[in-house]
Amino acid sequence: MVALLSTPVDADLLDRLHRRLANEAELAGLLDVAYSTVDSPVGKLLLAATPAGVVRVAFASEDHDRVLEVLGQKLSSRILRAPKRLDPVAREIDEYFAKVRRAFDVPLDLSLSRGFRRLVQTHLPEIGYGQTRSYRDMAEVVGNPKAVRAVGTACATNPLPIVVPCHRVLRSDGTLGGYIGGLEAKTALLKLEAA
Structure with a gap:
């Protein structure tokens, strides 16, 4: 044995x-x-x-x-x-x-998000490659301009970072805010898209 x-x-x-x-x-x-x-x-x-x-x-x-x-x-x-x-x-x-793709086409399963978070996450792909929006801008897009913090939470809990581009959302003063993958990853993604 x-x-x-x-x-x-x-x-x-x-x-x-x-x-x-x-x-x-x-x-x-x-x-x-x-x-x-x-x-x-x-x-x-x-x-x-x-x-x-x-x-x-x-x-x-x-x-x-x-x-x-x-x-x-x-x-x-x-x-x-x-x-x-x-x-x-x-x-x-x-x-x-490789900078060949600017948007993702794969089918997504959004079942890990619900309610307001899911609503915000469905609008994140509307931010174009190389562009950014503020948390306040996103709150207005989803029809709740006072929900800036809730937008931040929706981005912080995004189960599909990179594919659903929460890295393109910044604070109103242009600083990074948080990111599920860390600020180094967020900076790298923004630099990749800006180059």
Whole structure:
């Protein structure tokens, strides 16, 4: 028995078995949340999608394991690393950082946001590439000019940063405000779009 436990595991075999499991789970309708990670100029990003669309983009600073745990609690425990479902968004993110893409076309699943936060997040893609708006501007866009702080909260809790461009929202004085991926990531995204 001890000999079996100490036998080296063939990494290629494990990879093939995992891909087979992911494909069969997808075909059987048993894969509620697929995830993958991609490298980017702002660090490793976790991408997650339901059959409806991309549901989460998370920075490494958010702790990917914790993000997956929350997805399991809020959406479904049937989560599996299945990069194939994430290939379209991974490609679009690569194109964005290569300055070939200015807007994302992948289907989105906004089920992690509700109410006012979701309303704000649905309007964020209206801010064009390379442009910025203030939290006050966004409050006016959604029809509640006094809800500046609530707009800030909606941006801070955006489950789809980069794809839903909350990084384009700044304070009225032009300073950055906060960002789920950190101010260094927000600055990098704004510089990328300005160049």
